[in-house]
Amino acid sequence: MELTDFPVQVKISVAWGDMDANGHINNIFYLRYFETARIQYFQEIGLIDLKAQTGVGAIIAQTTCKYHKPIKFPDQIVVGTKVKSMGKSSFVMEYLIVSEKLGVVASGEAVTVMYNYNISQKVELPSFIKAAIEKIEKGNSLI
Template structure:
């Protein structure tokens, strides 16, 4: 697994307030790093514009985080995001966190459900979003 395989990459500086007393980044921040990459991915799909027009957005259903090496301040990380698979009403995003200091530190996955905020129910993955994902994640 390498950053070049991830079409969306976000650079993040680890700050001192993200540190736990034990000397590594608190677990919650890894999920926030995933969130920043996910939001950038959705921004490139213009999902906010789509949601404004249709009322259809996304809801996070599941997050899995595999801690390989502890991150610590000070450091600069790159968070890569890509779509691993698409289903009828959801898609799975895959993440990688690479540290300038220690290399590959974390991998993760999230299940993202397509949600109709007008009806308060999940709905099918719209064709225009599927096409956007295929254009961004070439080969999917």
């Protein structure tokens, strides 16, 4: 897995305040880094606008993170995300965090479910969102 496999990438400066008593970035911040890349992806496919206009948006059903190496301040990271697969009402996002100093430091996934917040239930993945994902992922094979 390489960063070039991830069509949406976000560069983040590691903050001093993100470190814990052990002198490395606290584990919760890795999930925040994933979130930052996920929200960028959502903006690019129109999902943020869809939620604002209709109440239909995304909800995370499951997330995982594999910690490869501890990040320390100061550092710059790049967080990449892509959609690994799509279903009827959900899609799986994959993440990769690469440190300027250490290389790959973490990877993970999230199951993202389309959800109508107005009626509190899952809904089908809108066709225009599916098309936007396919456009971004062109060149990456969706399983």
